Amino acid sequence: MFTRRTARRPLLALVLCLLVVVATGCANRSRPGSGDGRSIEFWSFSGINQAAAVADYERAHPEIDVQLTEVGSSVETAQSLVTALAAGKVPDLVLIQGDDLPRFVEASDNFHDLREFGADEIRSDYLDWVIAQSTGADGRVIGVPTDVGGLAVAYRTDLFAAAGLPTDRAEVGALWPTWDDFIEVGRRYTAATGAAFIDNAATSVFYQAVNQGAVKYYDEDGEPVYRESAPVREAFDLALAAVDAGITAGQSSFAESWGAGMQHGDYAAVAAPAWMLNSIRTTAPDTAGSWDLAPIPGGAGNWGGSYLAIPRNAENPEAAWEYIRETQSPAGQLDHFADSGSLPTTPSVYEDEALTSFTDPFFSDAPVGRIYTESLLGLSPFPVGRDSSTIGQEFLNAITDVEQGGGDPERAWDRALDNIRIAIGR
Amino acid sequence: MTTLLGPTPAPASTSPLPAPTRIRERLGERVAPYLYIAPFFVIFAIFGLFPLLFTFYIALFDWNPIGDQVFVGADNFTRLLDDPRFWNAARNTLSIWLLSTVPQLALALLLAHVLHHARLRWAGFFRMTMLVPYITSVAATTIVFAQMFDRDYGLLNWLLGLVGLGPVDFVQSGWGSHLMIAVMVTWRWFGYTTLLYLASLQAIPRETYEAAAVDGAGGWQRFRHITVPSLRPIIVFTVVTSTIGGLQIFTEPLLVSRAAPLTCGPTRECQTLTLFLYEQGFGMFQFGYAAAIGVALFVMVVAIALINYLAATRVRPEGK
Numbered sequence: 001m002f003t004r005r006t007a008r009r010p011l012l013a014l015v016l017c018l019l020v021v022v023a024t025g026c027a028n029r030s031r032p033g034s035g036d037g038r039s040i041e042f043w044s045f046s047g048i049n050q051a052a053a054v055a056d057y058e059r060a061h062p063e064i065d066v067q068l069t070e071v072g073s074s075v076e077t078a079q080s081l082v083t084a085l086a087a088g089k090v091p092d093l094v095l096i097q098g099d100d101l102p103r104f105v106e107a108s109d110n111f112h113d114l115r116e117f118g119a120d121e122i123r124s125d126y127l128d129w130v131i132a133q134s135t136g137a138d139g140r141v142i143g144v145p146t147d148v149g150g151l152a153v154a155y156r157t158d159l160f161a162a163a164g165l166p167t168d169r170a171e172v173g174a175l176w177p178t179w180d181d182f183i184e185v186g187r188r189y190t191a192a193t194g195a196a197f198i199d200n201a202a203t204s205v206f207y208q209a210v211n212q213g214a215v216k217y218y219d220e221d222g223e224p225v226y227r228e229s230a231p232v233r234e235a236f237d238l239a240l241a242a243v244d245a246g247i248t249a250g251q252s253s254f255a256e257s258w259g260a261g262m263q264h265g266d267y268a269a270v271a272a273p274a275w276m277l278n279s280i281r282t283t284a285p286d287t288a289g290s291w292d293l294a295p296i297p298g299g300a301g302n303w304g305g306s307y308l309a310i311p312r313n314a315e316n317p318e319a320a321w322e323y324i325r326e327t328q329s330p331a332g333q334l335d336h337f338a339d340s341g342s343l344p345t346t347p348s349v350y351e352d353e354a355l356t357s358f359t360d361p362f363f364s365d366a367p368v369g370r371i372y373t374e375s376l377l378g379l380s381p382f383p384v385g386r387d388s389s390t391i392g393q394e395f396l397n398a399i400t401d402v403e404q405g406g407g408d409p410e411r412a413w414d415r416a417l418d419n420i421r422i423a424i425g426r
Numbered sequence: 427m428t429t430l431l432g433p434t435p436a437p438a439s440t441s442p443l444p445a446p447t448r449i450r451e452r453l454g455e456r457v458a459p460y461l462y463i464a465p466f467f468v469i470f471a472i473f474g475l476f477p478l479l480f481t482f483y484i485a486l487f488d489w490n491p492i493g494d495q496v497f498v499g500a501d502n503f504t505r506l507l508d509d510p511r512f513w514n515a516a517r518n519t520l521s522i523w524l525l526s527t528v529p530q531l532a533l534a535l536l537l538a539h540v541l542h543h544a545r546l547r548w549a550g551f552f553r554m555t556m557l558v559p560y561i562t563s564v565a566a567t568t569i570v571f572a573q574m575f576d577r578d579y580g581l582l583n584w585l586l587g588l589v590g591l592g593p594v595d596f597v598q599s600g601w602g603s604h605l606m607i608a609v610m611v612t613w614r615w616f617g618y619t620t621l622l623y624l625a626s627l628q629a630i631p632r633e634t635y636e637a638a639a640v641d642g643a644g645g646w647q648r649f650r651h652i653t654v655p656s657l658r659p660i661i662v663f664t665v666v667t668s669t670i671g672g673l674q675i676f677t678e679p680l681l682v683s684r685a686a687p688l689t690c691g692p693t694r695e696c697q698t699l700t701l702f703l704y705e706q707g708f709g710m711f712q713f714g715y716a717a718a719i720g721v722a723l724f725v726m727v728v729a730i731a732l733i734n735y736l737a738a739t740r741v742r743p744e745g746k
Contacts, residue, residue, distance in 0.1 A: 075709075079708045079709070082491055082492055082708065082711060083491075083708070085491070085492045086491035086492055103711060104492075106493065107490070107492040107493040110492050250577075251578075252684060252685030252686075253685075254684055255683075255684035255685055256572070256573060256576065256579075256684065257576050257577065257578050257579050258684075260578070260579045261578065261579075266578075390709075390710065393686070396686075396692070397686055397689070397692035397693065398692070400685055400686070400692035401598075401692045401693045404595065404598045404692070405595075405598040405599070405691075405692060405693060405695075407693070422509065422510065422511065423710070
C-alpha cells in the first residue's frame with residue numbers, strides 16, 4: 001500500500017507541473033526595462049543587408065550583443081510584430097515599413113514615445129515630411145526613419161543597344177521626361193526586339209507614378225480620397241496604357257519567375273526605388289555591369305522607406321535607443337548607404353562627398369547617391385493613412401488582373417474601387 | 427462516499443486498517459483513473475477548447491489586437507454574409523476540396539488493392555515510399571510544385587509546348603489554380619490513405635477471396651463485392667478526416683502566388699476560407715471579423731462532416 005501511494009506521486013507531480021507551466025506561461029510577459037542593458041533583440045526584414053550595419057555596431061561596441069532576426073518580408077515582419085505586441089513578448093527594436101506604419105502610429109501606446117530619450121533634439125536631422133509620418137496626432141514619436149525610397153529606372157545597357165536605343169544614362173533619361181514618353185520608348189523596344197520592355201505595369205508604372213503625385217489615397221485630415229484623387233486615376237490609366245501597348249512581361253515583382261526573367265534578360269527595364277538595387281544585385285548576380293540607372297519619368301517621388309521603433313515592453317529600451325541614435329545619425333546613415341544602398345533620411349549628408357561621389361560597378365558605375373537624392377528634390381509629400389497599403393494592393397491587383405488574368409480594362413478602375421470599399425468599409 | 431470532503435465518517439467495518447488510510451485508499455481508486463486521463467483533457471482544454479470558445483467571444487467584437495476592442499454583437503456575421511469575398515472563398519474551398527479528395531481516395535483504394543494482391547518484389551519498399559510525400563514539408567512541396575506549374579519557366583508548360591499547346595497560366599486562372607492545389611494536396615495525402623486501406627485489407631481473410639474465385643468472381647467483382655464493403659469503416663474514416671483537412675487548406679494557397687500571397691492571386695482566384703481568415707486577422711488586423719470567419723468555417727466543417735458520415739453509413743451494399 002505504501003508503494004502504491006508513492007507510485008501515484010509522479011502523476012500528481014506531473015499534473016501540478018503542467019498547471020505551473022500553464023500558469024507561468026500565461027504570466028511570462030516581458031517586463032519593461034528588465035533586461036541587462038547589454039543585449040538588444042532586433043527584428044528586421046530579410047534582403048536589406050541589415051546584418052552589415054549590426055556587425056559594424058557590434059565592432060564599435062564589443063560590450064553590446066545585437067541579436068538580429070530577419071523575420072521575413074516587411075509585411076511579414078509587421079504581422080509578427082502585431083502578434084508579439086498582442087502577446088506581450090516583444091523585441092527591443094523593430095523595423096517597420098512606411099506603409100505599415102500608420103496602424104502602429106494609431107496604436108502608439110504599444111511603443112515608447114522616443115521623446116523620452118530625447119528624440120526632439122535630433123528631430124531636425126531628418127526630412128520633416130518623413131519623420132512626420134511616425135509622429136502621432138498627440139505628438140508622440142514612435143519611429144526614427146532609416147531610409148527613403150527615391151525613384152529611378154534600372155535598365156540593361158546591352159539590351160538597349162541591341163534594340164538600337166541609346167545606352168548613356170543622360171540620353172536615356174532624355175528619352176522619357178514623361179510616362180507617355182516612357183511607354184513610347186517601350187513600344188520602340190518591343191517593336192525592335194519582340195521582347196517585353198518592363199517586368200510589369202502594376203509596380204513599374206502604377207506604383208512609381210502614384211508616388212509622384214501631391215495627393216495619394218488620403219488628404220491632410222486622414223480622410224480617404226482615393227476615389228477622386230486625380231494623380232491616382234492618372235497613374236492607374238498610365239499602367240493600363242502600358243499593358244495595352246504590350247510592353248510588359250507580366251512578371252509580378254519578387255515572384256520566382258520575375259527573378260528567372262531578370263536573369264534571362266526577358267525584360268530590359270525595372271522601376272527601381274533605392275532599396276530595389278540590392279534586390280536586383282542578389283536576384284541576377286550574373287548580370288553585373290550590364291545595368292545602368294536613368295532618372296524616373298514624371299519627376300520627384302518616393303516609394304517606401306522604413307522606421308525603427310522600440311516596443312513599450314522592450315527589456316532593453318535604453319540600449320535600443322543608443323543603437324538608433326548612433327546608427328541613424330547622419331553619419332551612421334551615410335555609412336549604411338555605402339553598405340546597402342539604402343538612401344539616408346538626413347538631408348545634411350546629401351551634399352556629402354561620400355554620397356555624391358558614390359558609384360556602383362553593378363550599375364555601370366552610375367552615381368547612385370546623386371541620382372536618388374535628385375529624385376527627392378522638389379518632392380511634394382503626400383499624407384499616408386491607415387489603409388494605404390490595402391488600397392495600394394487592391395489597385396495593384398486590379399492592374400495585374402488586366403495584365404495577366406485577361407481582365408477587362410474598361411471595368412478595372414470600378415472593380416478596384418468596389419474591392420477597396422469592401423475591404424476598408426469606405 | 428458523499429462525505430468525502432466532509433468530516434471523517436465513523437468506521438463502518440472491522441477492517442484492520444485505520445479509517446483515514448482506508449478512505450484515502452478508496453479515494454485513490456476512484457480518482458486515479460481520472461488523473462491518468464487528465465493530462466489529455468487539461469491540454470485539450472487549454473489548447474483546444476479555450477481557443478474555440480474564445481473565438482466565439484472575439485467574433486462579437488470589433489477587435490484590434492493592439493488597439494480598441496468594441497462590442498458589436500452580430501455585426502461581423504451580417505457583414506460576412508454580405509461579403510462577396512467570403513462566398514468566393516467558400517466556393518474555392520469546396521472546389522479544391524472536391525478536386526483533391528475524390529481522386530485521392532479513389533487512387534488510394536486502387537493502389538492499396540494492387541499493393542495487397544500483386545506479386546511485387548520489394549513490396550515493403552514500395553509501401554514505405556508511399557509515405558515520403560506525407561513526411562515532406564508542405565512548404566517545400568508547394569514551392570517545387572509551383573515552379574513546375576509556372577507559366578513561363580515551368581516544366582509542365584514546357585511539356586505542353588512540345589505538343590503544341592499554348593502556355594497555361596495556372597496561378598492566375600481560377601480552375602488552373604484549384605487544379606494545381608488539388609494536385610499538391612493529393613500528392614501529400616494519397617500515400618497515407620493508401621497505407622490505411624492496405625492495413626485494413628490485410629485484415630480480410632484470404633479465404634474470402636479464394637471462395638469468391640472458386641465461385642467464378644473476376645478481379646473487378648472481387649474488388650467491388652469484397653474489398654470495398656470490407657473497407658467501408660476505414661473509408662468513412664478517411665472521408666471524414668480528409669473533409670476536415672480539405673476545408674482547412676492553408677499553406678498551399680498561401681505560397682503559390684507571390685504577387686498577392688494573402689489573396690492567392692490578384693482576384694482571389696484560389697483564396698480559401700482559412701487564407702481569407704488569415705488575411706483579415708493578420709493582414710488587416712480585424713481579429714473580430716477573422717474570428718467570425720472561423721466560426722462560419724467551424725459550422726461548415728461540422729455540417730459537412732455530419733452529412734458525409736450519414737451518407738457513408740446509410741448506403742449499404744445490396745443484400746445487407
